[in-house]
Amino acid sequence: MNLLIATHNKDKLKEIKNLLSSMNITILSLNEIKNLPEVIEDRETIEGNAIKKAVETAEKTKYLTLADDTGFFIDALDGAPGVFAARFAGDQCSYKDNRDKALKELEGKENRRAHFRTVIAFASPAGLIKTESGEVFGTITHKEVGTKGFGYDSIFRADESGKTFAEMGSNEKHEISHRGRALKKIIPFIVDYFKKLEV
Ligand code: IMP
Numbered sequence: 001m002n003l004l005i006a007t008h009n010k011d012k013l014k015e016i017k018n019l020l021s022s023m024n025i026t027i028l029s030l031n032e033i034k035n036l037p038e039v040i041e042d043r044e045t046i047e048g049n050a051i052k053k054a055v056e057t058a059e060k061t062k063y064l065t066l067a068d069d070t071g072f073f074i075d076a077l078d079g080a081p082g083v084f085a086a087r088f089a090g091d092q093c094s095y096k097d098n099r100d101k102a103l104k105e106l107e108g109k110e111n112r113r114a115h116f117r118t119v120i121a122f123a124s125p126a127g128l129i130k131t132e133s134g135e136v137f138g139t140i141t142h143k144e145v146g147t148k149g150f151g152y153d154s155i156f157r158a159d160e161s162g163k164t165f166a167e168m169g170s171n172e173k174h175e176i177s178h179r180g181r182a183l184k185k186i187i188p189f190i191v192d193y194f195k196k197l198e199v
Contacts, residue, residue, distance in 0.1 A: 002027075002028055003026070003027055003064050003065070004063035004065045005028070006030060006054060006057040007029060007067070011149075012068070013029050014170070016179070016183065018174065019180060020183075023187075023194070030057075036057070036060060039053045041053065043083075046069040046071045046083050046117060046118070047119045047131065050121040051119075051128055053067035053121070054121035055123045055127060055128055063125075064122070065122070065123050066121070067120070067121050068120045068121070068179060069118070070117065070179065071083045073115050074106070075113040076106060077106075081098070085152070086098075089101040095150055098151070102152065103140070103142070103143065106140055112139045112141075114138060114139065115135055115136060116135065116177070116178035116179075117135045118179045118181075119133045119182065120132050120134075122190060122193075129193070130186065132183075132189075133182050134181025134183070136176055139159075140156060140157075141155050144166070145167060146163070148167065148170075149165050149166045149168070152165075154166035158176055158177075165177065
């Protein structure tokens, strides 16, 4: 039995594989699928993008598919970058460009609250099956702290741990992360779904 994770991002795939490692299924990623046109993430919400990615990928590949989309919401910037978290500093920007921009825009601001939100969508070639979401709240540091992870990890200190995500091992991060929480909610449903396919 196969489950396709609709991502090329190795960091994300590693996190998701880790969380699904107890399941007896083959996990594929878009890196193993040839000639698949990229899904354009043009919806205004992370829900919209996650659903679009899962449904279109499942339709085209004929695999059961899991897709996620994450937003990063900074209170003092009215929720920016939000759904545009990947391209906060411009179209071809790096993770570091985004972190630098966030730190710069928060200079002199007292309110450094922020949160991540992930929506995960599970779809079959026939359409959407289920969505779940997960959030984690915290504060933006004044400079980069820690060297692990990716994206905004080194400038986001989660309330639950007092450490930045970049100071945590991946298991520690999964326990409280937006994606970890969304996955933990959807995994029992997926396990059940695959069990029903077996009988
Ligand atoms: P995506 O929708 O999951 O690709 O996430 C959009 C952007 O949000 C990424 O390019 C990262 O900059 C950021 N992001 C998503 N998840 C994380 C995370 O777990 N830690 C730090 N940044 C993240």
